[in-house]
Amino acid sequence: MLDxxxxxxxxxxxxxxxxxxxxTISKDAIDVxxxxxGKPKTxxxxxxxxxxxxxxxxxxxxxxxSSRKMTEIC
Numbered sequence: 001m002l003d004x005x006x007x008x009x010x011x012x013x014x015x016x017x018x019x020x021x022x023x024t025i026s027k028d029a030i031d032v033x034x035x036x037x038g039k040p041k042t043x044x045x046x047x048x049x050x051x052x053x054x055x056x057x058x059x060x061x062x063x064x065x066s067s068r069k070m071t072e073i074c
Contacts, residue, residue: 010035010051023067029060 011033018025031054038049055061 005035007034014051014053018064021064021067023064025055025060025064029056030054031056 011027011030014030014033015025015027033051033053035048036050036052038047055064
């Protein structure tokens with residue numbers, strides 16, 4: 001986690017990103033969410049650790065995947 005980031009904060013961040021790609025879901029659609037452990041940050045490794053999300057329904061996941069492919073996230 002990043003600087004004592006809670007799972008609720010990670011969840012909120014994911015929901016904000018989904019809004020940017022015009023995909024809105026409720027918090028109830030998420031089963032489990034957490035950050036993966038990352039390597040210690042160095043000058044060469046400035047990336048944040050990845051986030052893993054498990055959705056309640058496969059249909060929700062597939063809708064997000066298809067939206068992601070059509071929209072650039074920047």
